[in-house]
Amino acid sequence: MSAKAAIIDDSGPLAFEILPYTGFPQEAATAVMEKVLARAGAAHSKVARFLSTGFGGKAVPHSDGAVPDTVCLQRAVRKLNANVRTVINVGGHSFTVFHIDDTGGLGESAITDMCTAGMGMFLDVVSTALEISPDEMSGELSLSGKPLFIDNQCPIFAESEALSLINEGYDRCDVFAGVTSAVANKIAGLARRLGLKEEVAMVGGVAKNRLVKAILEKNLGIRFADLAGIDPQVVAAYGAALLAREGCSLDSQSLSSTAAERLHREGKP
Amino acid sequence: MLTAGCDIGALTTKAAVIRDGVILGCEVVRSRAKALQSATDVMDKLLGGLGIQYGHIDYCISTGYGRNLVPFAQRNMSEISCHARGAHWLAPSVRTVIDGGGQDCKAIRVDGQGKLSDFRMNTKCAAGTGKALELMARSLGVEVSELGPLSLQAKEPVIMNKPCCILMQIEVKRLVFEGRDRADIAAGANDMVAREIMHLVRDIGQENDIAVTGGVAKNVGLVRCLEKYLGVASVRFSVDTQLIGAIGAAVLAADRCWEAVADRSGDGATR
Numbered sequence: 001m002s003a004k005a006a007i008i009d010d011s012g013p014l015a016f017e018i019l020p021y022t023g024f025p026q027e028a029a030t031a032v033m034e035k036v037l038a039r040a041g042a043a044h045s046k047v048a049r050f051l052s053t054g055f056g057g058k059a060v061p062h063s064d065g066a067v068p069d070t071v072c073l074q075r076a077v078r079k080l081n082a083n084v085r086t087v088i089n090v091g092g093h094s095f096t097v098f099h100i101d102d103t104g105g106l107g108e109s110a111i112t113d114m115c116t117a118g119m120g121m122f123l124d125v126v127s128t129a130l131e132i133s134p135d136e137m138s139g140e141l142s143l144s145g146k147p148l149f150i151d152n153q154c155p156i157f158a159e160s161e162a163l164s165l166i167n168e169g170y171d172r173c174d175v176f177a178g179v180t181s182a183v184a185n186k187i188a189g190l191a192r193r194l195g196l197k198e199e200v201a202m203v204g205g206v207a208k209n210r211l212v213k214a215i216l217e218k219n220l221g222i223r224f225a226d227l228a229g230i231d232p233q234v235v236a237a238y239g240a241a242l243l244a245r246e247g248c249s250l251d252s253q254s255l256s257s258t259a260a261e262r263l264h265r266e267g268k269p
Numbered sequence: 270m271l272t273a274g275c276d277i278g279a280l281t282t283k284a285a286v287i288r289d290g291v292i293l294g295c296e297v298v299r300s301r302a303k304a305l306q307s308a309t310d311v312m313d314k315l316l317g318g319l320g321i322q323y324g325h326i327d328y329c330i331s332t333g334y335g336r337n338l339v340p341f342a343q344r345n346m347s348e349i350s351c352h353a354r355g356a357h358w359l360a361p362s363v364r365t366v367i368d369g370g371g372q373d374c375k376a377i378r379v380d381g382q383g384k385l386s387d388f389r390m391n392t393k394c395a396a397g398t399g400k401a402l403e404l405m406a407r408s409l410g411v412e413v414s415e416l417g418p419l420s421l422q423a424k425e426p427v428i429m430n431k432p433c434c435i436l437m438q439i440e441v442k443r444l445v446f447e448g449r450d451r452a453d454i455a456a457g458a459n460d461m462v463a464r465e466i467m468h469l470v471r472d473i474g475q476e477n478d479i480a481v482t483g484g485v486a487k488n489v490g491l492v493r494c495l496e497k498y499l500g501v502a503s504v505r506f507s508v509d510t511q512l513i514g515a516i517g518a519a520v521l522a523a524d525r526c527w528e529a530v531a532d533r534s535g536d537g538a539t540r
Contacts, residue, residue: 059446114431115394157372
């Protein structure tokens with residue numbers, strides 16, 4: 001749902017950029033690269049190595065290679081906070097939980113990729129129907145005191161359910177808080193199934209939603225680890241930049257296949 | 270004996286009037302905000318066209334989403350019973366009805382008398398519904414009504430594997446950008462939705478003959494996909510398939526009258 005880019009040099013991060021898009025990933029990738037280069041004040045020719053990741057990672061023009069997002073996240077989280085052992089990643093249409101072992105390697109992981117329940121897309125569909133902006137979504141609005149119980153796991157049905165609750169006169173903050181807690185509970189379910197090893201970090205766009213984080217902390221009985229203040233949405237892009245600096249593009253093919261083998265694929269819930 | 274059925278759906282409202290086992294007329298209007306307005310609209314239009322006074326109708330049954338909000342109907346019944354009765358009345362060999370609506374999908378088992386005996390309905394996921402077709406058609410840049418004819422031109426249908434309609438829509442977008450043939454994508458979309466519908470049919474158990482009703486029946490490509498998985502051709506109806514619920518309601522109303530005539534109490538025949 002959005003394209004993210006990170007530029008780093010030997011001293012650390014230079015610039016991050018996030019660009020929401022509705023069109024095609026290729027166009028969004030080009031646009032976000034232009035923006036991040038402008039922000040960093042650098043020319044494209046100065047970029048020594050450029051890796052791509054995520055849903056449209058393979059489609060990014062001029063990339064030196066595509067790396068699975070789990071590998072990028074693991075690299076970035078290890079750099080940001082070495083104590084993290086479990087990473088919960090929830091983006092627009094990505095939803096993974098994975099372990100990082102004591103040596104910093106990628107451990108067990110669980111993926112949901114057949115159903116949007118629990119993904120950011122779910123919040124997006126319902127918030128569009130309720131005319132709630134992304135800023136409101138992660139701000140005060142979602143912190144309603146009395147969330148309504150939302151029954152449906154499918155965004156299409158939840159959308160109708162939310163709209164009929166509004167038509168019945170319920171407050172839209174309470175309705176949206178209900179939708180948000182439904183998403184949080186779904187995330188908690190997958191995290192519990194894989195098992196939690198502390199410390200736990202949450203990344204991806206949904207990690208910006210304070211209510212989701214608060215419910216997860218309560219539900220799982222944890223406090224989320226600090227990731228050095230980085231925007232949780234750009235962690236994968238940052239990881240790709242770190243891997244690019246380490247020359248990972250040379251063996252990204254083998255990296256992709258071993259990482260893919262490790263991913264424990266899950267069916268529809 | 271003159272009976273009427275009124276089917277108030279979320280999107281359209283349908284009515285049918287039958288006299289002594291013959292359909293006198295049917296009408297479809299766009300649903301309005303209030304179920305009562307929609308029901309009044311469709312009945313006024315239908316009865317006005319036929320030149321029938323409302324008072325001449327012996328029995329009226331309402332069905333559909335707004336069925337309990339129609340004061341002029343003597344009784345309301347679930348659209349599942351009405352679709353079962355309607356499909357069986359039009360084609361007595363029907364034993365399984367696949368009813369695909371905008372946001373729901375049902376596999377309905379009908380007995381030899383046209384009575385509903387069992388059904389399965391999607392409750393958790395919208396993947397096998399008209400909504401999924403609509404989202405994919407939007408990403409493909411065509412009207413949902415074009416999806417069927419377009420898919421028939423496919424040479425190598427794409428194979429989709431995400432059963433969630435939001436993820437299906439994203440996949441269609443990606444395929445369009447990759448430059449895949451639009452007819453092939455349309456065929457893949459129909460096939461995906463058909464596979465989702467087949468879960469319900471397999472769950473209830475396939476018994477021939479099979480009728481496909483509701484809005485998705487208008488998608489000729491989807492019906493062909495279903496027939497491929499079913500291994501048999503589905504029953505063809507001479508009436509618009511979206512009217513079958515209203516016709517079924519009118520038939521059930523007639524059943525009800527016959528029962529009263531036969532002076533049998535209970536609601537055995539109309540349950």
